[in-house]
Amino acid sequence: MTEATDPTDSDNLPLQEPRLWRDGQWTARVIKNEEDDGWAVEMTRHGDPEPALVGPWTMGRDKKNPKPLDGPAFSTLVKTAAEVIRRHEQQLHATLNKSVTVTAQSGQRIRVSLAIVPDEDSPSATLAAHDDADDSELASVNVSPAFRLTASSATAWIESGYARPR
Numbered sequence: 001m002t003e004a005t006d007p008t009d010s011d012n013l014p015l016q017e018p019r020l021w022r023d024g025q026w027t028a029r030v031i032k033n034e035e036d037d038g039w040a041v042e043m044t045r046h047g048d049p050e051p052a053l054v055g056p057w058t059m060g061r062d063k064k065n066p067k068p069l070d071g072p073a074f075s076t077l078v079k080t081a082a083e084v085i086r087r088h089e090q091q092l093h094a095t096l097n098k099s100v101t102v103t104a105q106s107g108q109r110i111r112v113s114l115a116i117v118p119d120e121d122s123p124s125a126t127l128a129a130h131d132d133a134d135d136s137e138l139a140s141v142n143v144s145p146a147f148r149l150t151a152s153s154a155t156a157w158i159e160s161g162y163a164r165p166r
Contacts, residue, residue, distance in 0.1 A: 018068035026078050030057050030066045039066035043081035053081040098149045101132055104158050110138065112154035116145045129154075129162060138162070 015022040019030040025046055033040040038059065042051035058067040099113035109132035116125045123145040129138040139162035147153075147165060157165055 016069075016071075019066065021069045021074045023074075023078075026074075026081065028069055028074055028077050030069060033057075041069075041077060043077050045081070045085065051081075052085050053077070055080075100149060100151050100154050102151050102154050102158065104155075109133065110154075110158055111135075112149065112157065114143070114147060114149040118145075127157065127165070129158065141165075 013022070014024070021028045027044045027046065028041055029044070030039055030041050033056065039057040040054055041057040043053040044051045059065070060067045096116040096118065097113065099111055101109055101111045104110055111130045111132050113128050113130070114125060115128070117123060125143050125145040125147055126140060127143045127147065127149070128140040130136065131138055141162065141164045143165055153165070157163075
């Protein structure tokens with residue numbers, strides 16, 4: 001196969017067609033809307049297996065064909081799709097990383113965090129305690145990814161002398 005016909009190279013080249021726009025990172029494709037007689041646009045980040053965004057697309061003047069993609073529309077779609085991905089990543093981070101700050105019996109403020117590492121075969125999690133004043137680590141143990149971090153479970157862990165929770 002010659003370089004000019006290698007699809008992996010040409011799939012990322014900039015392109016501006018009425019129903020397909022592509023830049024160095026994104027591809028916008030106008031598609032038939034499967035749920036009605038209208039049109040939809042899908043935004044896919046290069047390298048991602050699925051579109052980050054699929055939304056309705058405007059009909060053209062003939063009320064039959066889609067309105068052609070253009071520069072301003074493409075820019076707006078890129079911003080919207082990037083925001084969708086950013087929110088998804090924030091949500092995932094919040095799901096996998098939790099923390100609570102509690103006051104130990106000694107009066108010391110301690111931040112306890114749970115960091116989950118998702119893995120289909122062997123998920124894991126780490127429970128860590130940090131002094132809230134200087135962020136120094138007080139303890140760290142491996143726990144089940146199903147461990148529920150709450151103020152009471154954090155306090156119980158601290159009061160146990162940081163023994164591994166069961």
